[in-house]
Amino acid sequence: MYTLDGGPRGGALVTEAARTHEEVIREIGRWGTCDPSVEALPFLLSPRVQAVVRDLQSTYDIRFESVSALHRIAVDKHLSPLLLGITEGRPVTAAELDALAAATRDDPVQSAFSPLGGVDAPHAVARERIHLLKSLWKPFAAWWRSCFTGDHSASAPMTDLWRLYIPFGQWIVREKRERRSGELFMVGFNGSPGAGKTVLTNALAVVLNHLLDAEAEGQAVARSGDDWYLGKRDRDVLRRRGYDPGPPGIPNRALPGTHDLAWLKRNLLEMERSTRQSAIRMGNFDKKADDQPTGADRYFEVRGKVGVFLFDLWFAGAETDVDPGKLREGLRRRVAENLRAWGSVFARMDALWAFDWPPFEQMVWEREAQERLVEQRRGARGMSHEHLRAFMTYMTERSWDWQTTSPIPPDRTITFRAWRDTNHRMIAVQRGGRAS
Known part of the structure; x- marks a missing residue:
């Protein structure tokens, strides 16, 4: 599928x-x-x-x-x-x-x-x-x-630095200078949970911040759409509208409708207008607490001019021109309704990277690997294997009908399509149907 x-x-x-x-x-x-x-x-x-x-x-x-x-x-x-x-x-x-x-x-x-x-x-x-x-x-x-x-x-x-990150970084800088000189260049990254989007974007930011002229062109910032999740209290209200994975203890985040989209759009505008004196407060969601943090960790603050924004979101670039009326009342209709609101964000992307989507069982295995990494870093898992499988079913099977709506972007919007092995190493990268 x-x-x-x-x-x-x-x-x-x-x-x-x-x-x-x-x-x-x-x-x-x-x-x-x-x-x-x-x-x-x-x-x-x-x-x-x-x-x-x-x-x-x-x-x-x-x-x-x-x-x-x-x-x-x-x-x-x-x-x-x-x-x-x-x-x-x-x-x-x-x-x-x-x-x-x-x-x-x-x-x-x-x-x-x-x-x-x-x-x-x-x-x-x-x-x-x-x-x-x-x-x-x-x-x-x-x-x-x-x-x-x-x-x-x-x-x-x-x-990887030689074969992927340096040439990809050079491509971004070349395109920015040709198409968005002095402006914000935005690259979206689509892929199933656990595909390696966050590692890719953060590695690219290291390369880009070496290639860009920070004073004239600005810095590269890599952030995940996860950082703009609504807080737990606001998402609890959504459970009555179908945003409920089922078993207690499983977070109901991830789907369109569970993000603070107004905050994200405000940050995009702030990045577009940023200068060397700017200070932008972005989302900084804490997945372990399943909530937006408070206190000193409330925001991820970016100071200075932003020239490249690397935005990873598992349904980035998905088709947003959909008709919710084609779907029966329930979660899939709610997702379709909220997916439409992402249209302006996806339209702002200057390029889109799309990982090939694996079968469901591989997605579960890769998401399990993420949980092990969290456990290694923080000393505790986020979700058990059973909860993780229920969460992935909620994200992929119950929320999209894969005809009216799909998290996979259409080829005409894709700049680069990527295939990887089970260890997240690239096998091949090909141009998609999107013209540069």
């Missing part, structure tokens, strides 16, 4: 596809056992490999998780030592520069952020990114450590 594409193949095509898949999988395994070499990159970062991994995913092949993990490990093994050497000041050889330049053109992640006409001078692009990597790695690594208290290897974020 939730996937955006994919489907079975038949006849002789299956045999030919299976043969190609086996060849690629064997080659991935071979490079996974070799010593680090730049010679591995043209294959590992090729559209051919990406196509096979994507096909395994879209056809729900049981090999997908193991093959994508093997590919991820192989990429890190061969790319990370080269990038680490760059950050340590080791000169880049001609062969290494050639490989990095080719990847800017061919890698199904990096190439999505190239100008629509393609990369005219890939070696120049690679040299610019080498320069950025040298200056960005330390602050990026420090941010990563501050966000994750678990045992995360340095190589994983380094390859």
